Amino acid sequence: MPLDVRKLIQDAAGPHHRLQSENVNPRFAKSLSLIGFDRTYVRAEGAHLYDAEDNCYLDMLGGYGMFNMGRNNETVRKALEDFLACETASLVQLGTPLLSGKLAEELKRRIPGFDYVYFTSAGAEGIETAIKFARRTTGREGVLHTSSAFHGLTTGALSLNGADVFRNGFGPLLPGNRKIKYNDLGTLEEELSKKDVAAFIVEPIQGKGVAIPDPGYLREAAALCRKYGTLMVMDEVQTGLCRTGKFLAMEHDGDVDPDIVVISKALSGGYVPVGAVLFKKATYNKVFSSLEDCVVHSSTFGQGDMAMVAGLAALTALDEINAAANAQAMGDKLGAGLLAMKERFQFIGDVRWRGLMIGIQFAAPKSLALRTAWTSVHALSKDLFCQAITIPMLSDHRILTQVSGHQTNTIKLIPPLVLNEQDVKWFLGAFEKVMVDLHKFPGPAWESLYRIGKNAMKRGENTPAAAE
Numbered sequence: 363m364p365l366d367v368r369k370l371i372q373d374a375a376g377p378h379h380r381l382q383s384e385n386v387n388p389r390f391a392k393s394l395s396l397i398g399f400d401r402t403y404v405r406a407e408g409a410h411l412y413d414a415e416d417n418c419y420l421d422m423l424g425g426y427g428m429f430n431m432g433r434n435n436e437t438v439r440k441a442l443e444d445f446l447a448c449e450t451a452s453l454v455q456l457g458t459p460l461l462s463g464k465l466a467e468e469l470k471r472r473i474p475g476f477d478y479v480y481f482t483s484a485g486a487e488g489i490e491t492a493i494k495f496a497r498r499t500t501g502r503e504g505v506l507h508t509s510s511a512f513h514g515l516t517t518g519a520l521s522l523n524g525a526d527v528f529r530n531g532f533g534p535l536l537p538g539n540r541k542i543k544y545n546d547l548g549t550l551e552e553e554l555s556k557k558d559v560a561a562f563i564v565e566p567i568q569g570k571g572v573a574i575p576d577p578g579y580l581r582e583a584a585a586l587c588r589k590y591g592t593l594m595v596m597d598e599v600q601t602g603l604c605r606t607g608k609f610l611a612m613e614h615d616g617d618v619d620p621d622i623v624v625i626s627k628a629l630s631g632g633y634v635p636v637g638a639v640l641f642k643k644a645t646y647n648k649v650f651s652s653l654e655d656c657v658v659h660s661s662t663f664g665q666g667d668m669a670m671v672a673g674l675a676a677l678t679a680l681d682e683i684n685a686a687a688n689a690q691a692m693g694d695k696l697g698a699g700l701l702a703m704k705e706r707f708q709f710i711g712d713v714r715w716r717g718l719m720i721g722i723q724f725a726a727p728k729s730l731a732l733r734t735a736w737t738s739v740h741a742l743s744k745d746l747f748c749q750a751i752t753i754p755m756l757s758d759h760r761i762l763t764q765v766s767g768h769q770t771n772t773i774k775l776i777p778p779l780v781l782n783e784q785d786v787k788w789f790l791g792a793f794e795k796v797m798v799d800l801h802k803f804p805g806p807a808w809e810s811l812y813r814i815g816k817n818a819m820k821r822g823e824n825t826p827a828a829a830e
């Protein structure tokens with residue numbers, strides 16, 4: 363009897379949380395319950411999620427930046443349906459697949475200056491690939507990364523993670539990795555001048571805290587890498603594919619010219635895991651240096667036809683929705699609207715954005731009562747305060763948002779790039795109401811926060827923050 367997927371989903375519509383708790387990750391499920399995020403969404407479209415009662419939610423998380431073209435995009439879905447009907451001979455392995463060549467060709471057209479493309483199943487795998495390629499190309503061991511960096515959670519990528527909460531207990535990690543401050547060209551040159559660094563791996567905008575580089579930083583960093591024989595690796599996994607108003611975020615800094623670019627997430631169309639590593643002929647000739655070495659680095663699922671179709675269709679969909687222009691326009695509306703609230707609400711410390719990658723940073727207020735509340739909440743947990751925003755945004759206004767990493771006091775918005783003006787008004791109106799309530803102390807918002815913090819402390823746990 364064939365699997366009836368529709369019936370399977372309908373029959374299991376209720377016990378999502380229980381199934382996760384019993385079979386996948388009970389502590390994560392418990393964390394979601396703690397903050398009221400244990401909800402069941404039964405369908406999705408564009409920038410919206412829907413529950414079993416057909417209540418509409420605004421998705422400002424976007425699958426950690428995966429759904430740039432919107433959830434369940436028709437163009438991507440139709441392409442995958444058509445592909446399945448073709449019954450291709452995918453993943454022969456000892457063969458030269460057509461579709462990976464086509465996707466590589468299209469990526470090279472959109473990201474000029476690169477010669478070859480290696481396909482992966484995820485961004486972290488792309489970072490692992492970049493580390494290997496850089497080491498083999500340069501003959502060096504060292505890898506530089508920046509403070510607050512996030513490049514994935516596999517062992518090599520984890521070695522480059524700026525947050526100890528992810529690294530603790532998993533060592534020893536990759537030897538030779540060193541951490542420097544973001545936006546610090548002086549320290550970068552000091553480390554590069556030792557001439558033992560294979561790669562400097564950097565995000566053009568840091569996902570943790572949404573740190574935006576100083577003008578010229580990326581361009582000058584690339585020049586320094588060339589000067590000292592180090593490969594510059596640009597991690598565009600979350601920032602790429604029109605997220606910031608340009609196809610790649612590094613384009614905001616002019617002609618950066620890195621040696622390797624890693625992309626993933628939105629290239630999947632939200633359907634099939636896929637990533638890509640773009641690199642130059644000089645690196646190719648060092649890594650795949652002979653016929654014997656032609657498969658010295660490979661991935662079983664890397665060139666799967668279904669993933670390649672998803673990538674080609676995702677790029678088509680981004681063009682169809684004019685994603686870069688809409689990200690710029692809607693991002694500016696959101697950013698300006700949030701910035702206008704800064705004078706009214708003491709807790710808003712800063713608002714940073716490029717396109718639809720937005721960071722709202724909170725800071726200690728001036729008034730004595732609110733400062734006391736801020737201090738007492740941070741004494742319970744340095745990750746607790748932002749839940750005073752994310753929880754009511756979901757429970758009272760049906761808007762899904764995320765904390766931007768551990769101990770950042772920042773909320774990150776990375777919604778689908780199909781966001782429209784009505785969605786922007788929805789978010790800004792809800793955020794304003796949450797801020798009004800938060801600036802009433804004592805009040806219900808603070809009571810809920812203390813309760814969550816104290817319950818977490820009793821269990822010896824912390825409140826959850828986002829993984830990416």
